[in-house]
Amino acid sequence: MATDSFSDVQQRNRLPTLFEVLSRRTLAPVDLFSFYIYMRDQQRSVDYLDFWLDVSQHMSLCRHYVRELRRSVLVATPDMENNGSKRSSAMLENLENLGDIPLAEAGPSRLRDGFQEDEKERDATHRLSAFLRSEGHGSSHSPQNSLGSTSAYRTPSNDPQARPSTGTRNNDHSNSPGHTVDRQDIRASAEKILYTYLLPGAEREIVLPETMVSTVINLIEDDGRDDPEVFDPAKDYVFQAMERDAFPGFLQAKALGNIVPLSILIRLIFALVAFFGGFWGAFYVVLRNKPRDVRCWVILPFAVAAYFIVSYQYKIDPAMAFLGYSEYTFMNWAPIREPFVRRLLNKRALMTMLVVFITAAILSILFIFVPGTLL
Incomplete structure (x- = not known):
């Protein structure tokens, strides 16, 4: 060898x-x-x-x-x-x-x-x-x-x-x-x-x-x-x-990524479900004119949705990349041992987490500060 x-x-x-x-x-x-x-x-x-x-x-x-x-x-x-x-x-x-x-x-x-x-x-x-x-x-x-x-x-x-x-x-x-x-x-x-x-x-x-x-x-x-x-x-x-x-x-x-196609598809499904739950909760607190401290909870489903949709888009799981793992078959992870690849994945994971933060923040701020109405 x-x-x-x-x-x-x-x-x-x-x-x-x-x-x-x-x-x-x-x-x-x-x-x-x-x-x-x-x-x-x-x-x-x-x-x-x-x-x-x-x-x-x-x-x-x-x-x-x-x-x-x-x-x-x-x-x-x-x-x-x-x-x-x-x-x-x-x-x-x-x-x-x-x-x-x-x-x-x-x-x-x-x-x-x-x-x-x-x-x-x-x-x-x-x-x-x-x-x-x-x-x-x-x-x-x-x-x-x-x-x-x-x-x-x-x-x-x-x-x-x-x-x-x-x-x-x-x-x-x-x-x-x-x-x-x-x-x-x-x-x-x-x-x-x-x-x-x-x-x-x-x-x-x-x-x-x-x-x-x-x-x-x-x-x-x-x-x-x-x-x-x-x-x-x-x-x-x-x-x-x-x-x-x-x-x-x-x-x-x-x-450039660390997840396999089946995991990518599952992340898309999770993202859509989380977005549905996030928007349902956001419209509920707005239409029921809930106080802002209650509305802040909508950041949770939006953060989950943003994480999975970005993971789907960039074909990378940022958390596993930071931990130094890559998926070679579905749900089977192995350590990343190639130094250059690990540095590259860490940079991409940092970038994707920034996108996740910005996306979740924008959606949360929008529904937290929008004027409420009581139906």
Whole structure:
């Protein structure tokens, strides 16, 4: 999991980017958990986010596989030299040329943290895919085959929805716990993504350009590829779609407000009921010519009504914002941990409370000092 240090989060005096959210570098309420809930409950397009996460996991699986393969081959180098295996020597040379594979969070193929990916990392990603293509066509070598292990790989995930891992196997009978990735896992991962999201009529099919889907299908089924570059166009397309269509609404809902749509609707109902009670009481005390000290009680329903109507209008509960809480599902509150978001919500809460005070004061003063009449 890629995360920024606490000091880095404190220094980020801005709203996070989509990539920072997807790579788990943000805190509640603009973290991956909240974005997943937002995509599921409000956008109704969580399949796109799941596709992104599964493809990112596939990239991590490939990186772990190559790192473990390189490590196992380096350990077995003396035996390879004694046996004089040209194939093993060629593989060792390819792995040496590949270099060390970073385990950074996989992002869009051309972007990292909103900046152009540098030439070094682009080259590393390309070399990784090129090695997997050549290694896949040349043999079924894996760390398990070389060291006699049949253990499985499973990428750790802190996704709160307990999403099923893609292309993984579970086998507790491992005699090489340090080498946990099999080439078959990579193939199974690629096929699972294809069959789950991309094939026409798939269980969770996402809408992508037809030519893009056809290309991915041909690369996996006809060419036998399972390297990360197979999914790069689709992954970039999904990232841009989420960034354009979903992420602005997510920031507005979670960084500028702290309540969910159902709570917003309920606050509107409470506001209308409170306004009805306030105006009924106000007209009653005026038409019955009640003294001003009695009329002052109308400030209570007007204050409640103003609070809820402003909360509905600005999609924020000022009291909960001051307490440092945000609602991620109906009546489920979580602490606001992102420093910039908390400061922003506190400012908006202060502004909304000022509007509440002015609205309640104007309505109350109007009915307190208006001349009464006795009917």
